[in-house]
Structure formats: structure tokens, C-alpha cells
Amino acid sequence: MRLGHARERAGELPIEITGFVGRSQELREIAALLGKARLLSLTGPGGVGKTRLALRAARAGLPRHPDGVCFVELSSLRDPVLLPHTVAAALGLSEQGDRDPMEQLAAYLAEKRLLLVLDTCEHLLDACAMHVDLLLRIAPGVTVLATSRQPLDVPGEFVFPITPLPTDHEAVQLFAERAAAVAPGFALTDANRADVTAVCRWVEGMPLAIELAVVRLRALSLSELATRLQGRLQALTGGRRAAVPGHHRTLRATIDWSHDLCSPREQTLWRRLSVFAGGFDAESAETVCGGGDLPAEDVLEQLIGLVDKSVVLRTDEEPTRYRLLDTLREYGAERLAASGEEDTYRLQHLAYCERLAERADAPFHSDAQPALLTAVGRRLQDFRLALEHTVGSGDPGLALRGLVLATRLWTHWLTAGRLLEGARWLGAALEETGRDCPERVEALHRLAWLLMCLGRYEESDARVGQALEAAERIGDERGAAYAVQYRGCLAMFRGRLAECHRDFDEARRRFRKLGDRDGLAIAAFEQTFGAAVVGDAAHAWEISAEGLAVLDEAPRECWTRSYCLLYRQLALWKARTRHGAEHDPAGMRERLGETVRLKHTIDDRLGLGIALELLAWYAEEDGRHERAAALLGAAQAIWDRIGCAMFGAEVLLVDHRAAVAAARAALGDAAYERCHARGAALDTASAVTFAVEDRDAPPRPGARQGAGDITGDGSPYAPGRTAPRGRARAAGRTGGSLTRREREVAALVAEGLTNREIAERLVVSKRTADAHVEHILTKLGLTSRTQITGLE
Numbered sequence: 001m002r003l004g005h006a007r008e009r010a011g012e013l014p015i016e017i018t019g020f021v022g023r024s025q026e027l028r029e030i031a032a033l034l035g036k037a038r039l040l041s042l043t044g045p046g047g048v049g050k051t052r053l054a055l056r057a058a059r060a061g062l063p064r065h066p067d068g069v070c071f072v073e074l075s076s077l078r079d080p081v082l083l084p085h086t087v088a089a090a091l092g093l094s095e096q097g098d099r100d101p102m103e104q105l106a107a108y109l110a111e112k113r114l115l116l117v118l119d120t121c122e123h124l125l126d127a128c129a130m131h132v133d134l135l136l137r138i139a140p141g142v143t144v145l146a147t148s149r150q151p152l153d154v155p156g157e158f159v160f161p162i163t164p165l166p167t168d169h170e171a172v173q174l175f176a177e178r179a180a181a182v183a184p185g186f187a188l189t190d191a192n193r194a195d196v197t198a199v200c201r202w203v204e205g206m207p208l209a210i211e212l213a214v215v216r217l218r219a220l221s222l223s224e225l226a227t228r229l230q231g232r233l234q235a236l237t238g239g240r241r242a243a244v245p246g247h248h249r250t251l252r253a254t255i256d257w258s259h260d261l262c263s264p265r266e267q268t269l270w271r272r273l274s275v276f277a278g279g280f281d282a283e284s285a286e287t288v289c290g291g292g293d294l295p296a297e298d299v300l301e302q303l304i305g306l307v308d309k310s311v312v313l314r315t316d317e318e319p320t321r322y323r324l325l326d327t328l329r330e331y332g333a334e335r336l337a338a339s340g341e342e343d344t345y346r347l348q349h350l351a352y353c354e355r356l357a358e359r360a361d362a363p364f365h366s367d368a369q370p371a372l373l374t375a376v377g378r379r380l381q382d383f384r385l386a387l388e389h390t391v392g393s394g395d396p397g398l399a400l401r402g403l404v405l406a407t408r409l410w411t412h413w414l415t416a417g418r419l420l421e422g423a424r425w426l427g428a429a430l431e432e433t434g435r436d437c438p439e440r441v442e443a444l445h446r447l448a449w450l451l452m453c454l455g456r457y458e459e460s461d462a463r464v465g466q467a468l469e470a471a472e473r474i475g476d477e478r479g480a481a482y483a484v485q486y487r488g489c490l491a492m493f494r495g496r497l498a499e500c501h502r503d504f505d506e507a508r509r510r511f512r513k514l515g516d517r518d519g520l521a522i523a524a525f526e527q528t529f530g531a532a533v534v535g536d537a538a539h540a541w542e543i544s545a546e547g548l549a550v551l552d553e554a555p556r557e558c559w560t561r562s563y564c565l566l567y568r569q570l571a572l573w574k575a576r577t578r579h580g581a582e583h584d585p586a587g588m589r590e591r592l593g594e595t596v597r598l599k600h601t602i603d604d605r606l607g608l609g610i611a612l613e614l615l616a617w618y619a620e621e622d623g624r625h626e627r628a629a630a631l632l633g634a635a636q637a638i639w640d641r642i643g644c645a646m647f648g649a650e651v652l653l654v655d656h657r658a659a660v661a662a663a664r665a666a667l668g669d670a671a672y673e674r675c676h677a678r679g680a681a682l683d684t685a686s687a688v689t690f691a692v693e694d695r696d697a698p699p700r701p702g703a704r705q706g707a708g709d710i711t712g713d714g715s716p717y718a719p720g721r722t723a724p725r726g727r728a729r730a731a732g733r734t735g736g737s738l739t740r741r742e743r744e745v746a747a748l749v750a751e752g753l754t755n756r757e758i759a760e761r762l763v764v765s766k767r768t769a770d771a772h773v774e775h776i777l778t779k780l781g782l783t784s785r786t787q788i789t790g791l792e
Contacts, residue, residue: 094417
């Protein structure tokens with residue numbers, strides 16, 4: 001059986017895969033309540049269908065919430081301290097700046113008109129109640145829809161109990177729909193309706209119980225299913241249906257029956273799979289759950305059996321992933337605790353997380369980097385469970401393993417913007433491991449980096465000092481090199497550039513001696529920034545060249561490569577604006593386009609925001625005011641989620657303010673705000689496409705995207721049509737219509753050069769030259785190159 005819904009990205013409403021049956025009256029009542037309530041809680045027992053109903057209600061309510069709906073899945077979250085971090089991540093907010101995540105949430109949501117869906121709150125009831133109460137007070141446009149087995153008990157809460165499906169109609173309809181999928185050819189008829197109704201009544205209309213019962217049709221006839229289910233439930237619940245104490249007992253009895261019908265090895269796998277926080281794939285199931293009477297090579301066969309029995313659900317993701325529904329995972333965890341195997345498989349789960357984190361960290365600079373970063377982010381809840389098992393355990397050995405795991409995840413803490421969470425785990429683990437060792441030194445300098453990015457320079461300085469002292473005491477040359485590198489970073493952020501370059505030069509010398517390519521590449525891109533901000537292009541080029549050379553063996557590496565390229569371009573911009581240095585701005589824009597794509601590949605929001613800003617500054621310098629305003633809007637959407645623009649660096653903010661002022665003066669306040677808002681409304685993928693395709697204006701919401709759809713003034717027209725009145729058509733009279741590079745290409749076309757000859761003349765690819773010519777034709781409303789040649 002497939003999972004009833006699948007997730008695309010954090011915060012988005014999951015896609016419904018199986019059909020939704022009934023509940024029309026409940027949906028109408030929920031819609032009415034959402035129109036007047038700030039907090040609505042759907043309550044009911046596990047398996048009654050709260051999540052599916054909440055999703056359907058949220059999707060129907062989208063038009064009433066201009067800023068959309070954010071879905072936050074809490075079932076796999078265990079630590080209440082991480083609740084605001086989880087909500088912030090679902091909203092796309094990064095933990096940048098020294099801000100409490102709750103304050104960041106409040107600031108972001110204060111002006112939003114948004115529906116926040118908190119799914120499965122019962123195990124975090126106090127934390128959810130406290131945070132929801134606070135958000136409702138400070139974000140008047142936000143409505144919260146919660147699902148929970150009990151109310152949040154927050155002032156102003158409306159509680160809507162979700163009851164099982166009526167057994168004479170909607171439950172029968174659900175049974176028939178699911179049965180048709182399980183047993184091809186099944187159809188509800190007058191002849192079998194009584195048996196179907198009997199089954200639905202015995203399971204009291206509980207949707208999950210119906211799902212589990214229907215699977216038995218693969219082995220039993222409908223009449224046999226009805227007879228056996230009746231006998232089973234009578235035995236488990238004490239006889240007559242009237243004596244059944246409630247839906248919890250009915251569902252439990254149905255799950256017990258499903259468990260008893262599994263083979264012994266399937267039962268073993270069911271309970272061991274409960275150690276996963278959420279989804280898993282076949283490889284992870286084999287690695288974690290294999291052992292003893294269930295060898296790893298036999299896990300896949302048992303997993304298939306559990307899928308067939310609807311105990312394990314398969315999502316529609318690629319590669320294929322699986323999960324246990326919350327109620328079935330809880331059941332498996334109870335069985336695991338009773339079996340005496342819990343410690344063994346918690347430790348195997350920890351070992352699996354350790355291996356994945358190590359693969360993502362060593363070596364970090366590899367062609368596998370983007371895929372590994374994605375894999376780490378997808379398994380964040382599992383890493384959290386593993387860290388909870390180690391940090392605070394009271395076992396020195398486990399505490400050290402937790403310290404190493406938190407350290408190995410430094411790439412995720414940085415690229416995903418989870419700086420506060422990473423600092424929290426590292427700080428807690430360091431408190432439990434007081435002895436000097438290389439693992440402690442590494443944790444100290446990684447924590448120093450996170451604190452530095454949060455703007456907590458004094459704390460970072462203390463950690464750098466501790467790392468360097470400990471490294472020197474135990475002769476840890478690698479740890480000392482990193483400590484010197486981060487001391488240089490601190491000096492850079494504090495504006496002490498002579499100290500900065502001295503430490504970076506020393507760190508790079510040490511990394512070369514040690515053969516540490518990861519350290520050398522990272523130090524190079526960080527020092528490149530130090531040269532870039534003062535416009536020392538020659539120094540920036542020299543340092544970044546070493547970093548890029550280190551990456552020659554990993555041509556598909558994204559993170560460090562993109563920063564080397566980005567800070568090179570920043571250095572050229574600063575050299576030009578500060579010192580009047582000459583360089584090729586058109587070529588720079590093309591290289592920035594490559595940087596934008598690399599940043600998007602690994603979802604590096606900070607780097608993407610800086611790249612969009614640089615493109616905006618150049619657009620404004622070119623007189624393309626609409627493009628500049630839209631790019632500034634797209635960048636601002638990123639800064640809003642991060643919490644501060646360009647990590648608060650004044651040396652960059654001065655260029656940002658200058659571009660804003662110039663674009664606003666050229667367009668006027670109303671037009672500037674309109675263009676800025678259109679850029680801010682783009683999702684990340686659309687913003688990247690807009691930036692790379694070099695358009696003058698982004699597509700309007702819902703508009704078809706593609707080269708030539710939208711002109712600089714936002715008016716759609718196709719090649720071959722007459723351009724809007726007032727738009728100059730001659731290459732020499734285009735004004736802001738063509739970019740500087742496009743005017744250069746147009747002049748070469750007018751000279752009679754082919755696209756390949758133009759590419760050779762401008763030292764670009766033929767594909768780039770083709771694109772420039774196509775853009776020129778589109779903007780000027782022409783249909784062939786000969787018309788460019790014939791222009792006056």
C-alpha cells in the first residue's frame with residue numbers, strides 16, 4: 001500500500017496519493033471555524049484520520065491565506081526545545097544572526113496572513129501550547145490548525161473532535177475503495193454490502209483499522225474476513241460489542257491482529273523499524289535492523305511483506321522510501337522495549353547515523369557532496385534521535401560519540417542555516433567530554449565557526465582559544481591549523497585585516513604541510529572574502545585560484561567552489577566601484593549565473609542571496625532598473641528568512657543601499673515597490689531562473705515562463721509582433737532595452753558575423769552567443785538576424 005500523502009519540501013502541504021473519502025460535513029464545519037477562529041485543534045484517537053482531514057481543510061483554505069499554508073510534521077520530534085527550530089525550518093527560515101528562534105518566528109510571522117498546520121502535537125503538548133499562545137498574540141494574521149489526541153488548552157482555542165466514519169455509509173465507501181486496490185475486481189454490491197458493513201461496524205469505523213483489515217482480502221474472502229474479524233475482536237475486547245470500552249481498544253485489537261498475522265521475522269522487523277524517526281530506505285533498514293534471527297540479507301524480503309500488509313507504507317519519492325504510521329511505530333516501539341532488543345538497535349541506529357555523517361564530512365570536497373548534503377538533511381530527525389541517545393546519557397563513551405556526530409554534521413548546520421541548533425548540540429556534548437583529545441579540539445573550532453556566523457564574536461573567540469590551547473597541549477597539528485584559520489576569520493569580521501591575512505596565510509601553510517585539502521580549500525575561500533571586501537582583486541584572484549585548484553579532482557563540488565567564484569566577482573565589483581579598476585562586467589554576470597546555479601544545487605541561501613545582490617547591483621549600473629528592483633526583492637525574500645542581510649556586513653550593505661536608492665529614484669516609489677514585490681514573491685527556483693536567464697522583469701504570478709514571454713516593461717509579446725509603442729528598435733537606440741553585452745552582440749551581428757564567430761570574438765560559448773541573439777530578437781520584436789543587420 002502507498003502512503004496516503006507524500007512530502008515534496010519542508011513546509012509544503014503533502015501530496016495526497018490515495019483518495020479522500022467522505023467527511024464533507026466535517027470539512028464544511030472546519031472551514032466555518034477557520035473563518036473565525038485563530039486556533040482550531042482537531043482532536044481524536046490515533047488512526048481516526050486527523051492528519052488527512054487537516055490536510056484537506058488546509059488545501060481548501062488556501063485562498064483565504066495570501067501568504068500560504070505551512071505544514072509542520074511533529075511526530076518524529078522528541079525534544080521540545082527543538083520545536084521553534086522545526087517550525088522555522090518548515091517556513092524556510094535559516095538560523096542566521098544572534099536571534100532566539102522564537103523571536104525570529106515572531107518577527108517573520110508578524111505581518112503574514114498564513115495558516116500554520118501543526119500535525120501530531122500530543123507528545124509535545126506543553127511546548128506546542130506555549131509557542132502557539134505566543135505566536136497568536138504577536139502575529140495577528142496567522143491562524144493555527146493543530147492535530148492532537150488532546151486539546152492544547154490555549155486561550156481562544158476551538159476544539160473539533162474527529163470521530164470515526166459512519167459505519168453504514170462513509171466507512172463502507174472507504175472499505176470499497178481500498179478493497180478495489182487490494183483485490184482487483186472487487187466491487188461493492190447488494191450481495192456483499194452486509195459483510196462489508198459488518199466489518200466496518202466491528203472496527204467501529206476507524207480508518208486505520210479499515211485499512212489494516214482490508215489487506216486480509218489478499219488471503220481471505222470477504223465473508224471469511226467478516227467472520228474471523230468478529231471472532232477476533234470479541235476475544236480481544238471481552239465479548240459483546242457493547243462491552244468494548246472505546247475506539248482505542250478497537251484499534252489496538254485490530255493492530256494486534258495484524259501483528260499476529262505477520263510472520264515471526266516480519267514481527268521482528270516491525271519492532272526494529274520503530275527506531276527510525278521517520279522515513280527510511282531499504283539500505284538503511286538492512287543496515288540498522290539486520291542481526292540475530294533476521295540477517296541483513298533477509299530484511300528486504302520481510303520489508304516487502306510488511307508493505308503488502310499495509311504495516312509499512314511506501315512513499316512516491318525517488319529513490320523509494322518507506323515509513324511507519326505514527327500509531328504503528330508506537331506499537332512497534334512497545335514491542336521492541338518488551339523484547340529486550342531496544343538498546344542493541346538504538347545503538348545500531350546510532351552507528352548508521354555516524355557512518356552517514358562521516359561520509360558527508362570526509363572528504364567534504366567531493367563530487368558526492370550535493371547528494372550527501374541532501375541525504376543528511378533528509379535524515380535530520382534520525383540524527384536528532386541519535387544525538388538525544390548520546391548527549392545527556394551519562395555514559396562517557398556515548399557522550400564522546402555524540403560529540404563526534406554533532407561535529408560531523410557541521411556542514412548541515414551551516415548550509416541549512418541551523419546554526420543555533422548545531423551550537424546547542426556541540427555545546428551540550430562538550431560539557432560532557434572534558435578531557436583533551438582531537439575530537440574535542442575539532443568540536444571546539446567547529447562550534448567557534450557557528451558562533452562566529454551568529455555574530456557572537458566573544459564566545460567564538462573563547463572557543464578558538466580553547467581549541468588552540470588544547471591542540472598545542474596534545475600535539476594536534478590539524479586542530480591547531482583550523483584554530484588559526486578561525487582566528488583569522490574573527491579578525492576579518494572585526495575589520496582587523498592585517499591580522500586576518502597573517503592568520504589565513506599561516507593556516508594555509510599548515511594545511512599544505514598536512515595535505516589537508518578540505519581545510520586548504522575552505523581557508524582559501526574565506527580569505528578571498530577578506531581581500532574582496534577591500535577591492536583587492538589581485539589578491540582575491542590569487543587566493544581563490546589555490547582553492548579552486550584543490551577542487552580540480554572534484555569538478556561537481558558546489559559549496560566551496562561557488563564561494564571562491566562568488567567572492568572573486570565581489571572583489572571585481574569592489575575594485576571597480578572603489579578604485580575604478582576595469583574588468584568585463586558582462587563576463588562577470590555570466591560567471592555569477594554559474595554561481596547562482598551552484599548555490600541553488602545545495603540550497604545555500606546565504607551565498608545565493610549575495611549572488612542575487614551582486615547581479616542586482618550590476619543591473620542597476622546598466623540602467624536596468626526593473627531587473628535590479630526585482631533581484632533586490634528576490635534577495636530580500638532570502639534575507640527575511642535568514643534574519644539579516646549579508647550576515648550584517650556593513651561593507652556589503654553600503655552597496656545594497658546604494659542600489660536600492662538608485663533604482664527607487666529611477667522608477668519612482670510605486671513602480672519600484674511593484675517590481676520589488678514581484679521579485680520577492682518568486683519561489684527560489686523561479687528566482688534562480690529569472691536571474692540566470694537575464695530577463696528585465698520576472699514573470700507575473702501564474703504566467704507562463706520562457707525566454708521572450710515578458711519584456712522589460714512587463715508586457716508580454718511574442719517574436720514577430722510589433723514591439724510596444726515607444727520601445728526603440730534600432731540597436732543604437734535601445735536605451736535600457738538591451739544590456740551592454742546584448743548591444744555589443746547586436747553590433748557584431750550587424751557586421752555580418754555568425755554566432756560562432758561572435759562566440760570566438762567575445763570568448764564565450766556558442767550556446768551563450770545563441771542565447772544573446774535570441775534575447776535581442778525577442779526584445780526588439782524581430783524574427784531573424786537579418787533584421788538586426790538591416791537596422792539603422
